[in-house]
Each structure stands twice: as structure tokens, then as C-alpha cells.
Amino acid sequence: MSRSPILTRHSEGGAVAGPGEFHSSETPWHFGDPLGEQRAAATGVIVVDRSDRAVIEIPGEERLSWLHTISSQHIAALPDRRSAENLSLDANGRVEEHFVMTDIDGITWVDTEGARGEALAGFLAKMVFWAKAQPAPRTDMRVLTLVGPGAVTGPVAELLEIPADADVYQAGNLPETHHEDEPLGFWRRMPPLGENRDLPVVDLVLPEYVLLRWWDALVEAGARMAGSWAYDALRVAARRPRLGADTDERTIPHEVDWIGGPADQGAVHLDKGCYRGQETVARVHNLGKSPRRLVLLHLDGSSDQRPTTGDPVTAAGRTVGRLGTVIDHYEWGPIALALVKRNVGADVELTIGTEEPVSARIDPDSIREDDRVQAGRAAVERLRSGSVTPGS
Structure with a gap:
């Protein structure tokens, strides 16, 4: 993508571009106060330029x-x-x-x-x-994201004409931006972010030529300008993965909590068949468990150095996972997402990286045990016990 007009306009006023790769160098990473920008989302609303979306x-x-x-x-x-x-x-x-x-x-x-x-x-x-x-x-389309209670109530929501009862995944046209030949932008509610998953999120998808106009209108209505650092910190705290950063070439949907229909805020509907990869999804759901799971890590913040996405996660010298997004949170300090082997518990001492190792621990609240009785496994056990006659 080309450099965002928002970054171009504000680069001399405090906007800092991302360092690259998973923090786009073409959009603002922060506006001079990354931790304050996160904090503003807790009680108000922030607006984030996510023009690096395709x-x-x-x-x-x-x-x-x-x-x-x-x-x-x-x-x-x-x-x-x-x-x-x-x-x-x-x-x-x-x-x-x-x-x-x-x-x-x-x-x-x-x-x-x-x-x-x-x-x-x-x-x-x-x-x-x-x-x-x-x-x-559509290389001319851009994405802005609002995070915080002020995204769905108050002046910003009124500006966007978002109904008070709008639920997650509901969408609507931006006011006065629907041309008879093509839509010129829409809003949609997305799953909430934050450590308690209680911060409402609204995306705006709109043409670049109205990007600055809407940015200015949202800021005038009370939204605080924030960079992708704030968005990613709130996303990581909510344990919501990002493709490429928190996944690798071996990732299956069960590992990163992408199972479920729209009502479950998932991406894989379990009552749907006939798509590529469906056999693996069904087999893991009915008979087994994923080999890894996505967890939230708290990193040792005593050093100014941070590990890098993709670094190995080790326990007692043995590799047990892969590090995902690494970010500094306004309350928790350095945190990260990681894919770790399922048998790694919250009490296991972890080390990240090899050249300058950083100690880490798993947030126990991020471990979700699946204690349900799987249909396929239950059927196998009934066959083994002789309580069911094969073919019945």
C-alpha cells in the first residue's frame, strides 16, 4: 500500500510510523503517547488508521x-x-x-x-x-477502527448514525455517503477488545478520498487519535489472533479459537461441510484436541529489549511454542500472544528467544480447558465397552 494520508498529514505533529513488518510503516504507530492512547479507549473512544488492510x-x-x-x-x-x-x-x-x-x-x-x-x-x-x-x-478503499464505549454511544455514534441496539457484525452505510452507482463507505461492529473483552469496536470501510474528512469529523466528535500500537495492545489483551503474526504455516483453526459461526464470533461453522480442510476440522472437533493453543504471555519487563514475533518459546531448554505479537500494554507492561503445546501449563517457566532470552509466564486466565465430551470419542468408547453393536 502507499503511505496513508493520515500519517503524511500528522508526521510533523507527533505521528510516528510503525517499525515495519507487523507494525506497518505506512500508518501511524502512535501519536506520541502510546500508553495514554490505550488508556483513552477504556473510558472514551480512540480512532485508529488501519489503512494497511487490503x-x-x-x-x-x-x-x-x-x-x-x-x-x-x-x-x-x-x-x-x-x-x-x-x-x-x-x-x-x-x-x-x-x-x-x-x-x-x-x-x-x-x-x-x-x-x-x-x-x-x-x-x-x-x-x-x-x-x-x-x-x-479495491486499492482505493481504507479502514479506520474505533475502540471504546464512545464508539457505540455519544457523539461519535450519533455522527455515524449507529443504532443504540446494533450488535456485533451489524453494518450500515455511512451517512450521506451512498452514491447511486456505488456505496461510498460503511460502518460495522466487530467483536470487542481489551482484557475483559468489553471495549466495543466499530470499523469504517471507506474510499481514500473521504478518509481525511471522516478522520477530522471523528476527532471533532471526541475520538482521540491513536496508532496501531494501541489497537494491537488491546487486541492481544483480548487474545484475538492476527493472521501471520500469531499463526504459522501449521496453524489449524482450533488452536487460535477461530471455531464457531457468526453468533459465536468465530470463523469456522461446525454445521457446515463441503469445503477444503473440513475433514481436519471435524476430526479435531469430534475425536481429538489441537496440538497447540493460543495463550497470553506476560514478559519480563526489566530489559528494554523485546523478543521478536516468530521467536521460539522454550521450557527447560526444549522448544514448546512460537511467539506471536509482542506489545507493551498500558497496565500489564510487555505482553504477547504465543502458540504453545497443549500440555504446557500456566506454572511452567518459559524463556523466549535464544540470543537475549526473556523469561515469560502464561496468564492462567488465557488457558481454556475443553472438558466437553466429544461425540466421536464417546462413540468410540461405547464401541470399545461393548455397549453399542457396530453398525447399529
């Missing part, structure tokens, strides 16, 4: 039924002005793409990580065949 437009009368057949989410009958999270898996059930989709006024809008935009657009174009759907990249 946006794809999909018109066509068969767009939803077609997407339904090639992805993990149940969206064949997705209502107008609703959103969902979705995945593309490989044949072994490993995550290749994660994207958010919103259907509004006869068009499905898809957005994903900027680094994956070209690959996702290419995959969608390749899979159209005879379907009446025309996926096309």
Missing part, C-alpha cells in the same frame, strides 16, 4: 453462495448489512487466509491483512469458474 469488492448475484462453497463460514444466506469472519484452509485444514466480509446493498466487501491481499484476491479470482461473482481488489 480490501476486495465482490458484486454478483451468486457471490454469497459461491463464497459459501470455498470457505469455512456458513454465509450462503448472510443477511444484508451483516458481517462475518471467514477462513480459507488448505487440504490439511491449515489456515491460509483469514478475512472479514460484509454484505451490503448487493455487494460483498472483503478485507484482510495487507500482506495477504494479493494472494487472497488471486485465490478468489481463480475459484470463480462459472459463478456469477466478480472479485476485484
